Amino acid sequence: MTVVAELAAAQQSQFYIQVEARPSLEAAQERAQNYARQFGDVNGFFLGQGWYGIAVGPFSSYEIAQAELGRLNAIYSLPSDAYVENGQLYGRQFWPIGASLGAPSSVATPADILEIAEPRPEDNGSLDEETLAEARQSESRLNRVQREELQVALNWAGVYSSGIDGAFGRGTRRAMSAWQALSGFEPTGVLTSRQRADLLAQYNAVLEGLGFETYQDLTAGISIDIPLAVVNFDKHEAPFAIFEAGSDMPEAMVLLISQSGDRQNLAGLYEIMQTLEIVPTTGARSRTANGFQITGENNRILSHTEVTLKDGEIKGFTLVWPTGDQERRNRVLSKMQNSFSRLDGVLSSDLTPSSVDGVDLISGLAVRRPIRDGSGFFVDDKGHVVTSASLVEECGRITLNHEYDARLLASTEAGIAILKPVSDLAPSGTVTFAADPVAQNAKIAIAGYSYGGILPSATLNFGSVEGVQGLGGETGLIRLAVATQDGDLGGPVLNDYGQVAGMLVPQMEGEARRLPDSVTFAAKADVLQDALEANGVDVQVSGGRNVMADEDLTTLAANTIVLVNCWN
Numbered sequence: 358m359t360v361v362a363e364l365a366a367a368q369q370s371q372f373y374i375q376v377e378a379r380p381s382l383e384a385a386q387e388r389a390q391n392y393a394r395q396f397g398d399v400n401g402f403f404l405g406q407g408w409y410g411i412a413v414g415p416f417s418s419y420e421i422a423q424a425e426l427g428r429l430n431a432i433y434s435l436p437s438d439a440y441v442e443n444g445q446l447y448g449r450q451f452w453p454i455g456a457s458l459g460a461p462s463s464v465a466t467p468a469d470i471l472e473i474a475e476p477r478p479e480d481n482g483s484l485d486e487e488t489l490a491e492a493r494q495s496e497s498r499l500n501r502v503q504r505e506e507l508q509v510a511l512n513w514a515g516v517y518s519s520g521i522d523g524a525f526g527r528g529t530r531r532a533m534s535a536w537q538a539l540s541g542f543e544p545t546g547v548l549t550s551r552q553r554a555d556l557l558a559q560y561n562a563v564l565e566g567l568g569f570e571t572y573q574d575l576t577a578g579i580s581i582d583i584p585l586a587v588v589n590f591d592k593h594e595a596p597f598a599i600f601e602a603g604s605d606m607p608e609a610m611v612l613l614i615s616q617s618g619d620r621q622n623l624a625g626l627y628e629i630m631q632t633l634e635i636v637p638t639t640g641a642r643s644r645t646a647n648g649f650q651i652t653g654e655n656n657r658i659l660s661h662t663e664v665t666l667k668d669g670e671i672k673g674f675t676l677v678w679p680t681g682d683q684e685r686r687n688r689v690l691s692k693m694q695n696s697f698s699r700l701d702g703v704l705s706s707d708l709t710p711s712s713v714d715g716v717d718l719i720s721g722l723a724v725r726r727p728i729r730d731g732s733g734f735f736v737d738d739k740g741h742v743v744t745s746a747s748l749v750e751e752c753g754r755i756t757l758n759h760e761y762d763a764r765l766l767a768s769t770e771a772g773i774a775i776l777k778p779v780s781d782l783a784p785s786g787t788v789t790f791a792a793d794p795v796a797q798n799a800k801i802a803i804a805g806y807s808y809g810g811i812l813p814s815a816t817l818n819f820g821s822v823e824g825v826q827g828l829g830g831e832t833g834l835i836r837l838a839v840a841t842q843d844g845d846l847g848g849p850v851l852n853d854y855g856q857v858a859g860m861l862v863p864q865m866e867g868e869a870r871r872l873p874d875s876v877t878f879a880a881k882a883d884v885l886q887d888a889l890e891a892n893g894v895d896v897q898v899s900g901g902r903n904v905m906a907d908e909d910l911t912t913l914a915a916n917t918i919v920l921v922n923c924w925n
Contacts, residue, residue, distance in 0.1 A: 371444035372422040373414035374429065377436050377571060378404060379580075380701070382451060385409035387698040388580065389452040394695060395433055397500040401452030409451060415444055432557045434564065434582070434692075436571040487549040495550045496525075507553060510560035511536060563685045569692060574598050577615035578702035579672055582692050584609075594721040595705035596626070596671070608658050610635060610677035611693075612722075615704040618671045620646060626664065626671060627651070634723045635677050636660050638754055638924065648673075655925075656680060661690055670703050727922040732805035732815065732848035733757070733776065734857070734917050740782035741766070741894050743885060744847035744921050746774040747863050752923035757782075759922055767892045771833055771884050772862045774847075775892055776921070786916030788849060790882050791856035792900040795835060797822050802907075803839055803861055803877075804914035805848025815918035817911055818845065823876070833884045835859050837877045847921060850879045855905040855913050858882050 376392060379385035385401055389411045393399040396413065404410045413429065416422035422441040429435055487495065499507075504523040511517035516539070517532035525533075534544035542552060568586025573579075577598045587609045588600040596616035602609040612635075616622070627649045630636055637653035637660060644650075648665035659680050664673030676693060678686040729752075733744030742757065746768045749755055755763045755776060762779040795801065803818045820839025827834035837850065841861065850859040859879030889896055905913070 371415035371417065372419050373400070373412035373416070373442050373444050373447070374422055374426045374435075374439060375410050375412045375442045376439050378408050378410045380408055382409055384580070384698060384700050385411060386452060386454070391695055391698060393453075393500070394502045395506075396429065396503060397498065399452065400450060402447035403449045403451060405448060410442075410447065411452070412442065412447070419443075428554060432554065432561055434561075434569040487551070489545055489547060492545070492547045492549040492552075496547060496553075507548070507556065508532075510556050513560050514539075514556065561688075563688055564692070567685075567689065571696065573700065574613055574615075575700060575702060577613050577672075577704050578670070578700040579613045579615055579674070580696070580698045580700055581613065581674060582696035583611055584689055592721065593704060596703075597720050597722070598704070599721060606679060608677065608679040610675070612662075612675035614662075614664055614671070614673045614675065615702075616671050617669055617703045618666070619669065620666065623647070623649070623664070623666045623671055629719060630662055630664075630675075632724050632759075633719065634725045635675065636662065636725075638725075654680065659683075659686060663694070667699070670699070672699055672703070673697075725924075727756075727759075727924045728752075729923040730806065730809035730844055731846040731921045731923075732844060732861075733919050733921045734804075734849045734860075735784035735787045735919060736889060736896050737787055737894060738783065740778040740784055741889075742776040742778075742919055742921070743849075743860060743889070744774050744776060745860065745862055746772045748847050748921055749774050749776070749923055754924040756922040756924065757919045759920065763921075767888065769888045771880055771888065773860065773880055773885060773888045775889065775894065784917070784919075786913065787897065788857045788913075788917050789855070789897040789899045790886055791852055791854070791858045792898050794825070794881065794883070795822055795850075795852055795858040797825055800853055801837065801839070801858060802851045802910055803837075803841055803845050803848055804851055804910070804918050805841075805845035805861065806918070806920045807842035807844045809844040809920075815848070815914040817907070817914060819907075827878060833881055834862075834878050835881055837879060839877060841877050848918060851910060851913070852901070853904045854899075854901045855910055856882075856899060856901070857885070860885055 377388065379388060389399055389401045392411060398413055400412050400414065402410050402412060414422060416425060419441055426439060426441060501523040504525065505521050508517060508521045508529060511532040514536055516535040517529065519528040530546040533548050534546045536556060537544040537552065540555065548556065566586060567584035569582050570585050572581055572583045576593055583600065587603055587606040588611050589603055591599045591601040596614055598613035600611035627644055630651055635658065636651055637655040637658065640652035640654050642651050651662040653660040657680055658677050660675065660677045662673065662675040664671060674693060674697060676690055678689065729748060731744060731748040733742040736743055742763065749765055755765065757763050757778065761782055763776040764779055766775040766777040768774045799822045801820055801822060803820065804815050807816050807818065818839055818841060820837055822835055823838045824836035826832050827836065845861055846863065848861050849857045850861060852858045859881050861877060861879050864877060886896060
């Protein structure tokens with residue numbers, strides 16, 4: 358008898374639940390492995406014409422297989438097109454890897470299958486279809502993943518607190534007895550098939566109504582289970598397949614991430630993802646050479662992104678879920694993680710910033726923006742920055758150049774803020790403070806990010822000193838005649854020698870007066886020095902020597918001025 362004939366004979370009168378089919382062997386093996394983590398008896402067969410099927414079984418009759426399909430659907434939410442197939446229609450077996458041709462070693466019997474009929478009235482919910490010996494026998498057929506899942510469910514039920522190891526020791530047996538007692542069953546310490554199904558059904562009840570379906574995106578080359586009752590596919594905009602929220606859960610969103618690339622592209626995507634509004638700044642981040650994970654949380658959403666690089670393809674997903682629904686979110690995330698698999702193909706790798714109605718976008722997704730941008734300047738080689746106190750007040754987070762986190766070291770009544778980088782930072786240059794006070798009518802330059810970081814470096818605005826005190830006689834201020842923008846706030850006032858003569862502060866306006874736009878004020882250099890000295894920051898001070906050319910002032914500004922960002 359030929360090998361093919363032997364296989365056909367072995368599989369005669371056996372039935373399988375065909376879960377799904379894949380157009381490549383690698384994708385089919387990966388999906389079979391994912392299913393094997395959820396339940397046992399997973400097999401893979403060649404279907405012909407380049408397709409590979411993943412199936413559960415075998416079962417001795419069509420009726421038994423159909424009953425098991427109902428049970429698995431209730432617990433795991435199988436793909437909607439899963440169906441019972443006659444085993445003789447399958448070709449060679451590719452899963453489990455190394456499996457011999459012919460039928461798998463065991464055939465399910467009615468004792469292995471959950472009785473899905475409603476309990477008989479005389480049961481009163483306390484009887485079961487298996488004896489203790491039969492329960493032990495059916496339990497012995499569980500694989501490690503199934504045993505671990507039961508421990509997870511027992512932990513969820515509040516009766517188990519030990520490790521999730523798949524070993525049914527004394528702790529697990531006590532937990533089973535406790536659950537049985539709470540559920541009205543005889544506390545034997547061994548769950549019957551029906552009791553296991555009840556426990557898992559309770560554990561999975563949180564997923565009801567989410568509409569989980571296996572979604573195969575052949576354009577992005579990704580297959581994954583998605584809660585399609587709460588999100589709907591919107592569009593492909595490289596490198597994302599975007600699933601927008603439905604009306605029932607407006608905070609929810611799913612992204613499938615797909616692009617070709619290498620480790621450099623992966624690192625770039627890692628940075629870009631953290632600029633999106635759907636990825637809050639607070640949360641854990643981890644990165645390896647071939648992947649990364651980002652978690653972000655605020656008072657509205659909890660976001661999780663995971664991406665891996667394999668064979669020149671970068672693929673992963675993002676799940677965005679409303680804050681306050683932690684248990685269901687964790688279960689949704691776990692289901693998506695366990696079902697994720699790669700198919701052939703990727704989306705284009707272009708990431709193109711754009712703007713719609715003044716909102717900055719990357720691939721159609723809104724980019725997170727700070728609530729305020731302004732300027733500051735490095736005063737020592739440790740990275741301390743001086744800026745305006747009004748720029749950084751009530752900030753949930755402060756960054757330098759959108760990249761480096763900083764904390765507020767001090768804020769003075771004179772409106773001066775001193776920032777310290779959270780991590781070590783070596784600036785390209787530091788400023789020198791003028792030893793002599795600036796004179797009236799002296800030429801000055803304001804250095805700052807006039808346009809809030811739209812331009813890549815600081816700009817210079819030239820003007821003069823109109824007065825050496827404030828309008829009310831304040832001796833710590835100088836009054837300037839120079840045109841400025843909001844982004845210049847906190848920037849240094851430079852004299853002819855490129856030394857700091859002061860720092861730009863907000864206009865001194867009252868309720869009944871409005872000053873001309875060309876009138877601005879700055880805190881004097883000696884006031885800045887006193888604040889720095891009081892907080893243990895040493896600075897350089899020098900007298901005037903050589904007048905600095907405008908192009909040299911521009912270079913100085915590029916090396917010493919920093920963009921200060923205030924975030925919610």
